[in-house]
Amino acid sequence: MDLRFTDKELAFRDEVRAFFKQALPPQIRNRITSGHHPTKDDLVTWQRILNAKGWAVPHWPAEWGGTDWTPVEQYIFQEEMQLAPAPQPLPFGVNMVAPVIYTFGSEAQKRRFLPRIANIDDWxxxxxxxxxxxxxxxxxxxxxxxxxxxxxxxxxxxxxxxxxxxxxxxxxxxxxxxxxxxxxxxxxxxxxxxxxxxxxxxxxxxxxxxxxxxxxxxxxxxxxxxxxxxNRGWDYAKFLLGNERVGIARVGVSKERIRRIKQLAAVEMSGGRPLIEDRRFREKLAAVEIELKALEITQMRVVAAEGRRERGKPDPASSVLKIKGSELQQATTELLMDVIGPYAMPYDPHSEEGSNEPPVGPDWAAMIAPNYFNTRKVSIYGGSNEIQKNIIAKAVLGL
Missing domain, CATH: 2.40.110.10 (Butyryl-CoA Dehydrogenase, subunit A, domain 2)
Incomplete structure (x- = not known):
């Protein structure tokens, strides 16, 4: 199997990359780069920019606003969005309930809900x-x-x-x-x-x-x-969760986080040498990058097989992507904690009565510890990693 992009796919990647560079509002890009969560207004603004371009729901059927992109082009689009970095369109509408509606819903439900989901008129x-x-x-x-x-x-x-x-x-x-x-x-x-x-x-x-x-x-x-x-909702839920687990891999997010790790690790902290010069840290970083490359290749194999999958039937291989993707997201936040060292410690500027001291550490360090804690959940939502191992044992290995 040749997993290299074709010339056409490389040209598509360049087009998408250029659009994100030009169209993503700088304040939204800066908020995400600094580790802050996008606000509701950020998500609405960006999804409507994408919808005006015709790119808010590229994976939907063309009759409801989809693009007819190939699975590989869909993959490129998602990765470039995460690398920009830009917010994802609201997943609960675009990636979760909408595919259930256009696959299993009535025509009235499709007409009523799908256009509003694409333009985030409904949250x-x-x-x-x-x-x-x-x-x-x-x-x-x-x-x-x-x-x-x-x-x-x-x-x-x-x-x-x-x-x-x-x-x-x-x-x-x-x-x-x-x-x-x-x-x-x-x-x-x-x-x-x-x-x-x-x-x-x-x-x-x-x-x-x-x-x-x-x-x-x-x-x-x-x-x-x-x-x-x-009484058929369990079938629809399995279909929805299969779509959610592929998205949880978030290869582009981990790539962007590694870029930031390298950038910040090259900065001298408190007069000491940059952490990137520490051999043990470089070994840990390299090990995560190797695992991420393996995940990327695995996801490409799943993408390549997508056209052969029966519509409406979840792909059990999505459980593999979910497990490893969530583990790597956690590993990258752990590396960022290594980068900021003692600045990861909680600090209360009002711990002493009358104190008006500013928080300790550079501004860019403020969100690293909160993001580390928040990322602990990714191995649970979308179906815990333990549950995914059971799915793999039954549906992939036939045990």
Whole structure:
């Protein structure tokens, strides 16, 4: 298998790279380069720039705004976006619920939701995990009882990312409590403004407000918001998670982080020699780069095989990408912690009464420790790495 890009693909890469360089607002680029999370306004601004270009949803069917790019061109586009670095279009809409809607949804649902997702007119969040039903997602207890032309939903979701901004949430709900736990689940689209929906923040270890609890108390959801068939939601969830796991590999993100590691490690810290001159650090950095190159080649093999995969069927190889991709994202943040050394320690400028001392360390070091803590989660979401190993054992190795 020849994994080298063709001349046409190299020309496409140059076109995409030039567009990102010209069109990405500098303040958004600078925010991401410095390790800060993009704001809601950043995400909306950038996705609408992409949508005006016709590039917000390149992997969708052409009739709904897709580009008809080849799988390799899709891969190049994603990597260049991560290397820019630019924000990804809101994944909960573009990469998660939208493919479920255009693959399994009704024509009315496609017309209603897909154009608004592409232009981020609606902000979506994901209602899967529950207390006691995270990696064992099929144990979820949120109920949806059919009452006439509505489902009445009661229950709780947790770790709901960016739900504080959301207009809509796509939810797995139990519609047949008597069925085998994977068989009695349905996939519902719920308007977050519906009476009975309550969002409560969860503060993460990095001090941020990224995730939330969402409570449903007698929330009435029109039957027309059921995607596909009732009690088939587990199949749609597996399809969605397969798409999410490929994206979690984020090879371009790790490449960009390694570029930053090399740049910062060349700076003299506190009068000492640059860390890049330390042999042991260079060995650790080289080992991560080798693993990243192996992941990149593996992802290219998955991309090359994508055209032969049955539509709507998840690729079990995505679990391999998810495991290694999340491990490398964590490894790169660990290297950044090595770079800043003692400046990674938490510091409270008001720890002594009357103190008005500034935080210790250079400005660029401020977000490295919070990002290190935040990245611990990537081996859990999208299905924990332990669950992915079970999938590989069954679906890939046939054990």
């Amino acid at each position: 979506w969040c994901q209602g899967f995990s529950e207390p006691g039903a995270g990696s064992d997602l099929a144990s979820l207890k949120t109920r949806a009882e059919r009452q006439g032309d509505c489902f009445v939903v009661n229950g709780q979701k947790t770790w709901t990312t960016l739900a504080q901004h959301a207009d809509w949430i796509f939810c797995l709900v139990r519609t047949d409590p008597a069925a085998k736990k994977q068989m009695g689940i349905s996939f519902l689209l719920i308007d977050m403004k519906t009476p009975g929906v309550t969002v409560c923040p969860i503060q993460t270890i990095d001090g941020g407000h990224e995730v939330n609890e969402v409570f449903f108390d007698d929330v009435r959801v029109p039957v027309e918001n059921l995607v596909g068939e009732e």
